Amino acid sequence: MNPVIHLIGLPTDQNSSFERGAALAPPAIRAALWSDRGNLFAQSGQEIGTDITLKDLGDLPLSDVDCAADDALIIQAVTEAVDEGAIPLFLGGDHAVTYPIVAALAARHGALNILHFDAHPDIYADFEGNPRSHASPFARILEAGHASRIVQVGIRTLNRHCQEQAERYNVEILPMLDFRVAGVPVLHGPLYISIDLDGIDPSEAPGVVHPEPGGLTVREVLSILARQTAHIVGADIVELNPARDVNDVTAIVAAKLVRELSACIHRNNNHQRKERP
Template sequence: MSLVVLGIPWDANSSHLHGCAAGPDAIRAALHSGSGNDATEHGLSVVPKLSDLGNLELQNSVGDLDANWADANVITDAVDAQIAAGNRVISLGGDHAVTYPILRGVAKHHPKLTVVHIDAHPDMYDDFEGNPLSHASPFARALEDGCMQRLVQLGIRTATTHSYEQADRFGVQMIGARQLDQFDASTLDGPIYLTVDLDGLDPAVAPGVSHHEPGGLTVREVLDIIDALPGPIVGADIVELNPSRDLVDMTAMVGAKLLKEIAGRMLTVG
């Protein structure tokens, strides 16, 4: 098995601010900066084991739904092709809209997928501002398409009445930031896909996001979640880094740290 890193510079479907298209390169710069090294916390030198595919070429055209569907298809096809070639993909967004087309590609190969989703927001709006591809809607689209058998959301702290209705509709397990002790990773059935929205962390440790939502997870809590995941972990993404909002590259460094630890976990649990 090879681990590949795929940059997806797509933020045309952001609802508040744009800038997440610059996220993949910011995480790469942090990953290779001189302030750290290649090892995970468990001593695995993981960075040399990553094959970086660079960034997808996308139109990223704000307000052009046809162009955005075309971009979504490019993302799905790229992920599909990598898995068909025997690789596992860690994607760097972009906003959270990238996860729906990614999951379409993953589900072609793993029809009984469990998705673990770390976020401040449920991202299950049926129709947000008339855009079915909004970064507020990826899991509604993925659930409608049958891309997973189970969705577990962790760190949620902005759920609306509609979000709870959607969770009931699709049988989603939504665990708030106050209830992390209710998360039992041993109940997860593989294969597992992990998606990390950086605004799931508290903005005190990850300020470089478009939507600041105080009261979030610590970096250590997210690392503990990663370490608890059973295998096989067949893919992952890290999304919503907006470098224009970052402070001294703090959030980019968090993204790079999570990339290393996720990759290490993928390599050690199969």
């Protein structure tokens, strides 16, 4: 039986710093995903709707002003997906949404292994006085014990504070300096995948608020995903800002990532199911 994937939009950017706009991302990603400009095939040849069961549940009715209330709605969506045996795939929104998602998944699966793509480690104790900042979700996840291992790929803005935080929580950072795809470990499950689009070089994904040159290529991201074999319990794609995009390029990249993450979930979770006695 194929895994069912719940595609859920999170239109919120209340915890963004510097500039808002990520709340407008889910419709932009959907428009690219379902557009006749492309098709629904992943690079493996699997097709959404034929091989891969993807249910688009639309956007959650987030207030975008009450973080606690919005967290509760996100946790409810995760819980409902897990109760149905589905795998949630979320479209942010800013990166702060990863904290309630992981908290809800860890409540059901235990501490997760997390593969995190980003230009920034997002482990500030708090940022600009906001402990729920989009620059802090992994600090909240780690201090709550929701992750047993975090591997961060694409990092190229590691300041002293975040380096200290990484050492404190044993975060495994693979910086872009001397980066090799083969150096990214294959993680065990339960696996959660979080993709901040600014982890990709701005030449390929310009529609982000905090662009940082020298990043990952889309091909490198896809190669890393293709190497992962563990049972995947959830994923997110965050930090698209449509106002910063150029000819919808970043939305198209995000839509590609929806297809590829869906294919990974389909492949990995089917394989894990077949291996169970």
